[in-house]
Amino acid sequence: MLYKKIVVPTDGSDVSIEAAKHAIEIGKLMKAEIYVIYVVDIAPFIGLPTEGLWETMKEILNEEGEKALKKIKKMAEEHGVNVKPEILEGVPANEIVEFAEKKRADLIVMGTSGKTGLDRFLLGSVAEKVIRNAHCPVLVVKKQKKEEKEE
Numbered sequence: 001m002l003y004k005k006i007v008v009p010t011d012g013s014d015v016s017i018e019a020a021k022h023a024i025e026i027g028k029l030m031k032a033e034i035y036v037i038y039v040v041d042i043a044p045f046i047g048l049p050t051e052g053l054w055e056t057m058k059e060i061l062n063e064e065g066e067k068a069l070k071k072i073k074k075m076a077e078e079h080g081v082n083v084k085p086e087i088l089e090g091v092p093a094n095e096i097v098e099f100a101e102k103k104r105a106d107l108i109v110m111g112t113s114g115k116t117g118l119d120r121f122l123l124g125s126v127a128e129k130v131i132r133n134a135h136c137p138v139l140v141v142k143k144q145k146k147e148e149k150e151e
Helices: 015-032 050-078 092-102 125-133 146-150
Strands: 004-008 035-039 083-090 107-111 137-139
Touching: 004 015, 004 092, 004 125, 015 035, 015 050, 015 107, 015 125, 015 137, 035 092, 050 137, 083 092, 092 107, 092 125, 125 137
Parallel strands: 004 035, 004 107, 035 083, 107 137
Antiparallel strands: none
């Protein structure tokens, strides 16, 4: 199977960086376009009475997203791979699936769980929802164990 368009969601966590490494390798081998996306999760802020709080949080989350995207972009460039970074707003699983459909992605590469560390029986809820709803294959990368990192 050839992968020509790969979507890599990131939240800046170690496991999402690990997933990006896999995507970069696959992208390099397949000469694929790689889209790296960061989704500003609006769900926790829905229904909040203060508009100013959301604007402040949005600014902070956008900065966090820029940092995460910059890190992966640099990593990709070191391997001679070009990535297209993008920040989205919404519910992460929905945005990832919709973005992949819009770009007609052949593959989504993502980590098992994000920054919260709240695993849902080893698989994060965002990853699980993406797997269930994506139109294309989803490669889920788990966090490396400490002894694997040291080798």
